[in-house]
Amino acid sequence: MMAYTIFPLCENALTVRFSNEMSEEASRCVQQLASLLGSGAYEGIIDIVPAFSSVTIYYDPLILGTYKQACSIIKAEMEKMDPTSLFREKRTIVIPVCYGGEFGPDLPEVARYHCMAEEEVIRLHSAARYKVYMIGFAPGFAYLGGLPSQLAAPRRAVPRLVVPAGSVGIAGSQTGVYPFATPGGWQIIGRTPLALFHPNQQPPSLLQAGDIVQFRPIDEKEYRMWGRDGCFRS
């Protein structure tokens, strides 16, 4: 277990922070602590928010006690954590993406920016393995690490008023999928027919922190055959 600091966020939440930087090791500690405390086995813990290098724990002070008492309970649990154990099998989620055309209006722009063919952008983007560092910003939105540096591209000068749900974008050194239609300034290079968020499934977010993501290029014909529920209709 890495060294960590604990501080109160509010009267019923505390944050355990492993590092001020992003790192594999910090991320591993985050996943481990989040799955330990998020198992539902602890009475008085009401929510867990894993982030890049910290875990925030919401608790009921009338059950778990004051901040000091909550700290000592959590510290004691962390002592028991085995730093060498694998917290969870890493899942690989493959996300089908129809690149370019009406689904990826900024693909030509990104290709031009890097002086490469559109096919090369698609090849690089779909060859990489991405790690889900955290889910945040919106329901089912994954912060992915691992975008090939050759693909990093600035945000659009003028954000779009509506980016459709499922859009796959690049902003700086990040790539990600918009779970909902929102305004946004990312360069949109494609779209997935999969829904990233299912309110009636458990867990509701398709992607979970710690997952590995790969994008698989599909054509428009295949895009139309996918249901939003993730079922393929041939």
Add this chain to the structure above:
Amino acid sequence: MGVFVLDGGFLTTIQDLGRWGFQKDGVSVGGVMDAFASRLANFLVGNDESEAVLEMTMIGPTLRFEMEAVVAVCGGEFSCQLNDQRAPLWQPLSVKPGDVLSIGPCHHGYRGYIAFSGGLQVPLVLSSRSTYIKAAIGGLNGRPLRKGDVLPLQPPRRVPMRRFDWGIAYRARSYIYGGEKIVRAIAGPEHHMFTAESVQRFFTTAYEVTTQSDRMGYRLRGAELKRHTDREMLSEAVAFGTVQVPTSGEPIVLMADRQTTGGYPRIAQVLSVDLPILAQARPGDRIRFQKVSWQEAERLYIEREHEMRQWKAVIQQKWRDTGGTN
């Protein structure tokens, strides 16, 4: 059977105490903005505090009842009429089929709550009935009320009384009033990223609630807050009442529908017990943040929870005394 919506009001949504347990999926907690008023409203009609209520904003809805029920309207000082007769706030009201409850504009405060005996029985989505407009889930199809909607209501658990002559004393609801509000806060995790003068200014000068304020957060206008470092921070959990400061230097207080995580430095955290004061602030109101210690914040939190238990016990006793079948 239920309640027919004749007019949805300005922004009326179904809310409960929030959608807990799904922040790891990026799902906002949401829930009522003013938990003090909504919990008391539920107690007044004999409910558990976690039942779903209507949260109304600025102008309330008009409802026609198709069944007997006990209701209570708490929170901001709204005009409130039952069948063209003025009806009191913060007090149980019994209604019968055909009765029309019209809530007009809000004169003091900004948000009000209508609790119904038995609670609003819309389906649970991710363990909560709260309306979450961004993801279009919870409440009535994930959207605000509009004309023609029918609110599903549980038949009352007890025989409604014709008249109630008791309610919540004025002293408990004085937080609704006044255009300049004092809100207590502790220093936030990144307060050291700001210059000492900026932290000093934040805790001494008044900030105005701008029109860019909603259930997600309030943008404030006032003394600019400067950082002495450009260091970026990694996104991390934020809470109801977190005051974050984007590069513009003007603070934003995060409210019920906040995102789960944020990446701006947090200069302060508003005390849980003072969140209802903020929830009742409207654009144009002024807010002064008063710094208190962490120990004080924690003490007040526990004290408030004990106070709520007392309210519940007192109201239950009142129900028994006046012949309710509790």
